[in-house]
Amino acid sequence: MAAGLAVGLVAPTAAGAAGAHQSAAAISAAIAAKLGGGPVKVMPNGGAMMPACRAPLEVGWLASTNAGFRTASVSCPSPTWTIYAGVRTEQDVTTLVATRAIRAGGAIDASDTAMRRVPAGTLHGAALQPARLSEGLRARGAIAAGRPILRSMTDLQVVVQSGQQIALRVREGGLVISAQGVALQNGSVGDVIEVENAASHHRLRADVVRQLPAASGVYAVVSDDAAN
Numbered sequence: 745m746a747a748g749l750a751v752g753l754v755a756p757t758a759a760g761a762a763g764a765h766q767s768a769a770a771i772s773a774a775i776a777a778k779l780g781g782g783p784v785k786v787m788p789n790g791g792a793m794m795p796a797c798r799a800p801l802e803v804g805w806l807a808s809t810n811a812g813f814r815t816a817s818v819s820c821p822s823p824t825w826t827i828y829a830g831v832r833t834e835q836d837v838t839t840l841v842a843t844r845a846i847r848a849g850g851a852i853d854a855s856d857t858a859m860r861r862v863p864a865g866t867l868h869g870a871a872l873q874p875a876r877l878s879e880g881l882r883a884r885g886a887i888a889a890g891r892p893i894l895r896s897m898t899d900l901q902v903v904v905q906s907g908q909q910i911a912l913r914v915r916e917g918g919l920v921i922s923a924q925g926v927a928l929q930n931g932s933v934g935d936v937i938e939v940e941n942a943a944s945h946h947r948l949r950a951d952v953v954r955q956l957p958a959a960s961g962v963y964a965v966v967s968d969d970a971a972n
Contacts, residue, residue: 764796766820774801775816775831798822836861839871839892846887852898853877862892869894876900879933880954900932904952904966911965912939913956920956927964939964 797820806815806828819826841860846852854877872881872893881898904910904927912925924942931937931952939950939962950964957963 766794766796770797770801771818771827771829774803774818775829778803778805778816779831794820794825794827795823797825837864837867839867840874840877842887842889842891842893845889846883848883848885850883852881852883852887852893857893867892867894869896871895872898872900876934878957881933900934903930903932904937904964906930909942910939912941912950913963913965915956915958915960915963917960925950925964931964933966937964 799820799822802819802821804817804819806817808814814831816829816831817826818829838859838861840857841862842856843858844856846856852872854874857874857877859874872895876898881900884897884899887893887897906927906929908927910925910927912923914921914923925939926942927937927939928947929937933952933954935952936949937952938947940947948962950962952966953963954966956965
């Protein structure tokens with residue numbers, strides 16, 4: 745769990761002795777410890793108005809109905825003072841992460857990815873789903889090791905356009921029937937789009953793929969690498 749200190753309202757209950765002030769880092773550490781050790785970012789001068797505490801800081805929580813925002817009370821027993829701080833919390837999410845650096849144009853597959861837990865705030869877009877790894881994906885740009893992989897980082901953005909002529913493959917067990925077709929919708933690899941058989945003019949739904957999978961179904965093939 746990660747947390748960011750959003751606001752700080754100072755509410756001392758008694759004046760302390762003049763001298764050193766309580767450090768923001770100590771207040772931050774006390775809140776982090778209460779959260780189980782997650783990192784905490786403190787506003788500048790977060791504790792500068794409070795005298796240095798001569799005893800361990802005590803952290804409590806005010807009631808909250810917002811799972812992503814809590815208010816912490818940080819108290820010092822000697823000298824006596826209390827501050828209140830808004831804390832934004834983030835739940836970790838499990839997502840696909842690069843286990844090694846992937847060069848621009850490099851293949852993205854199961855050999856260089858893994859499902860790992862990361863702070864939700866590190867995802868700035870739609871995450872790539874593991875099922876997509878079988879579709880011959882390539883990186884649009886370099887992806888650093890440890891980075892969550894988003895759809896926008898891949899060539900899933902390359903689409904078949906509505907009205908474009910496409911190769912259709914219908915697989916039924918070991919039998920494969922080939923035909924020419926026309927895409928009736930835009931789609932990226934992995935999408936299901938409506939297509940029309942160019943000869944019969946029948947409309948049907950087809951999975952957009954680069955390579956023909958072993959599973960039975962109707963496929964719109966958008967690369968020259970398709971298996972027969």
